[in-house]
Amino acid sequence: MNDLALYRWLVVCRELDRALCVENPRWFPIEGEEATVVGSFVDLRPDDAVAPHYRDPFVVYLMRGAEMWRLAAQVLGKSSGYNKGRSVPFNGPVERNVVPWVAGDLGTTLGVAAGAALAFQDAGSDRVCVCTFGDGTANRGDLHEALNLAACWRLPIVYVCQHNGWAISQAAETYLLSSVADRAAGYGMPGLTVDGNDVEAVRVALRAAVARARDGEGPTLIEARTWRWKGHWAGDPQAYRHGPEPAHLEDPLDLFAYRLLERGTPLAALQQVDDEVADEVRVALDRARAEPAAGAAELGLDEVYA
Amino acid sequence: MGGAPSNVASALSAAIPSGLRRLTQTEAVIDAIATEMRRDARVLYIGQDIGAMGGSLQGTQGLLAAFGPRRIREAPISESAMVGAAIGAALFGRRPIVEISFGEFLPAAMSQLVNQAANLHYMTGGVATVPVVVRTRVGDGPYGGHPQDYSAWFAHVPGLKVVMPGHPADARGLMLAAIRDQNPVLFFEPMALAHGPREDVPTSPDETVPIGCARVARPGRDVSVVAIGSMVPPSLEVARQLANEGIELEVIDLRSIQPLDTSLVIESVLRTGRLVTVHEAWVTGGLGAEVVAAVAEHAHGALRAPVVRVGTARVPTPSGNVRPHALPNAARITAAVRQVLAA
Numbered sequence: 051m052n053d054l055a056l057y058r059w060l061v062v063c064r065e066l067d068r069a070l071c072v073e074n075p076r077w078f079p080i081e082g083e084e085a086t087v088v089g090s091f092v093d094l095r096p097d098d099a100v101a102p103h104y105r106d107p108f109v110v111y112l113m114r115g116a117e118m119w120r121l122a123a124q125v126l127g128k129s130s131g132y133n134k135g136r137s138v139p140f141n142g143p144v145e146r147n148v149v150p151w152v153a154g155d156l157g158t159t160l161g162v163a164a165g166a167a168l169a170f171q172d173a174g175s176d177r178v179c180v181c182t183f184g185d186g187t188a189n190r191g192d193l194h195e196a197l198n199l200a201a202c203w204r205l206p207i208v209y210v211c212q213h214n215g216w217a218i219s220q221a222a223e224t225y226l227l228s229s230v231a232d233r234a235a236g237y238g239m240p241g242l243t244v245d246g247n248d249v250e251a252v253r254v255a256l257r258a259a260v261a262r263a264r265d266g267e268g269p270t271l272i273e274a275r276t277w278r279w280k281g282h283w284a285g286d287p288q289a290y291r292h293g294p295e296p297a298h299l300e301d302p303l304d305l306f307a308y309r310l311l312e313r314g315t316p317l318a319a320l321q322q323v324d325d326e327v328a329d330e331v332r333v334a335l336d337r338a339r340a341e342p343a344a345g346a347a348e349l350g351l352d353e354v355y356a
Numbered sequence: 357m358g359g360a361p362s363n364v365a366s367a368l369s370a371a372i373p374s375g376l377r378r379l380t381q382t383e384a385v386i387d388a389i390a391t392e393m394r395r396d397a398r399v400l401y402i403g404q405d406i407g408a409m410g411g412s413l414q415g416t417q418g419l420l421a422a423f424g425p426r427r428i429r430e431a432p433i434s435e436s437a438m439v440g441a442a443i444g445a446a447l448f449g450r451r452p453i454v455e456i457s458f459g460e461f462l463p464a465a466m467s468q469l470v471n472q473a474a475n476l477h478y479m480t481g482g483v484a485t486v487p488v489v490v491r492t493r494v495g496d497g498p499y500g501g502h503p504q505d506y507s508a509w510f511a512h513v514p515g516l517k518v519v520m521p522g523h524p525a526d527a528r529g530l531m532l533a534a535i536r537d538q539n540p541v542l543f544f545e546p547m548a549l550a551h552g553p554r555e556d557v558p559t560s561p562d563e564t565v566p567i568g569c570a571r572v573a574r575p576g577r578d579v580s581v582v583a584i585g586s587m588v589p590p591s592l593e594v595a596r597q598l599a600n601e602g603i604e605l606e607v608i609d610l611r612s613i614q615p616l617d618t619s620l621v622i623e624s625v626l627r628t629g630r631l632v633t634v635h636e637a638w639v640t641g642g643l644g645a646e647v648v649a650a651v652a653e654h655a656h657g658a659l660r661a662p663v664v665r666v667g668t669a670r671v672p673t674p675s676g677n678v679r680p681h682a683l684p685n686a687a688r689i690t691a692a693v694r695q696v697l698a699a
Contacts, residue, residue, distance in 0.1 A: 133479055134482075136478060143483075144480050144484045150479070150484050152475050152479035152480065153467075153475060153479075158472050160437075161436055161437040161439070161444065162441075162447070162468075162472060165440060165445040165452075166444040166448045172450055192437065192440070194434075196440065198434065199441060353478050354515050355538075356538035356539050
């Protein structure tokens with residue numbers, strides 16, 4: 051992947067998310083965390099499984115070939131969303147090796163993602179799974195169970211804690227007293243912390259962990275430190291936020307863009323990417339808005355059982 | 357248990373194309389699992405103590421030797437991760453059976469069962485499928501431990517199937533059907549029947565028992581006794597005793613809790629006009645209530661007496677010596693039958 055292609059994914063992540071927040075103030079914005087999301091998944095093979103955290107995971111599905119207008123339609127409650135208007139709108143195309151997110155509960159995906167890795171191991175393939183989760187989710191017992199199970203079975207999976215400092219209204223210092231990555235030692239697996247605002251640092255960490263998983267050496271736990279810029283949901287008044295924002299509040303897009311400029315990428319090339327993505331998002335949103343709302347036709351009494 | 361090893365060995369030998377064998381319920385379930393593992397390389401088995409120990413209540417005896425540790429996969433005591441991993445493996449093309457040693461441990465995996473397994477197909481617009489079998493054991497048994505029976509909870513949730521056999525042939529046929537089903541199926545084994553009498557069990561891999569179909573275990577004209585699981589044999593015993601008095605019970609074995617075959621019950625009550633429901637789980641909010649509701653909705657005029665529901669007393673099922681005083685049994689079924697006949 052060349053630098054501009056990587057930059058493009060970051061811009062897609064931000065621009066689509068901003069548009070969705072305007073359309074649906076109950077959408078869960080990803081702004082500020084783009085580097086962790088993009089860097090965790092961008093180097094996977096199409097046959098690997100992706101299990102992103104629920105906070106705007108759409109860039110991951112787009113990497114898998116999801117249609118942007120259908121993802122947008124899902125957030126707008128349209129019938130053409132991947133979930134047919136039935137679930138929380140975090141779904142992606144399951145047929146493209148996406149671990150589905152259908153419930154509002156946190157932590158269950160950690161076990162289901164381990165199961166994807168189990169399937170790959172059981173079938174004798176070298177496919178892997180990458181699963182991201184929040185620092186709030188890190189306190190579910192499910193994380194303990196999933197990490198230990200993955201370690202005992204040497205499953206080909208990488209768990210990434212997308213540490214954005216907040217669990218809805220609670221600040222991490224009230225519920226996480228030490229590093230999530232440090233817990234890895236307790237499960238006999240490698241754990242490391244990376245700058246979650248530096249997409250290249252995230253990629254480097256993931257590449258090593260994915261290679262390890264592919265070689266049958268088992269799971270890795272990575273903690274990517276980033277920051278949630280906006281509310282839990284787009285319209286969140288955030289009355290709970292006081293005090294100075296932390297030092298590592300850095301714009302992952304700016305960070306990478308400045309680096310590209312230093313490496314000699316012309317500013318015009320970056321601006322061209324920005325413009326192309328803005329058009330792409332506009333076209334997708336226009337199409338999504340024109341779709342019919344999900345309703346009685348999608349009730350699906352005949353789709354409860356396969 | 358005398359003779360179990362030889363029957364297990366026979367259960368694990370190459371499938372006999374047709375015919376019958378005498379197996380206990382446990383041997384019949386193992387036979388079904390072995391049959392499917394031989395037939396389908398995607399089937400794997402996850403649980404605790406399922407390997408060298410041979411399973412809780414000898415429930416997996418012989419499987420490790422036959423299929424090895426990759427397919428008979430022992431897990432840490434982590435019910436949520438085990439069920440979650442089974443769901444994930446099913447989403448990605450495998451056909452896992454996950455054993456929760458005892459039904460009392462199911463609540464530890466509740467979110468995976470009711471928020472994930474049950475919902476995935478529907479919530480993904482009908483794309484994802486979750487062919488997982490959750491095998492577990494409930495009720496009174498040879499050792500008296502872990503008797504709580506939570507089977508009715510799962511019938512409340514759309515997207516799950518729930519079965520509970522009442523004799524060995526159904527145990528085998530329902531397990532075959534459960535493993536081949538495209539949906540999550542909870543398979544509840546009544547522990548009271550685990551090492552019960554050997555009965556004729558089909559050997560053909562094709563003799564599945566369809567999920568959602570009750571059976572008439574004994575035809576009769578006077579009272580419909582609708583039972584499931586461990587309460588089927590005592591209901592049949594009561595029917596034999598009362599036949600000496602000229603009272604003919606029709607015993608229906610529901611076999612599935614979800615989907616629930618109410619049509620067979622309604623047809624029966626239309627003939628008998630009297631209904632007793634019997635299960636080992638509690639009465640309140642239970643399977644019997646659902647059966648009675650179906651009769652009230654579709655055969656109200658046929659009832660000639662108030663219905664009676666028999667179940668465990670409304671106490672946490674005791675695992676100590678108090679237990680027999682809480683559980684339903686043949687005497688309580690007899691009393692219920694006499695009550696509906698007296699009305």
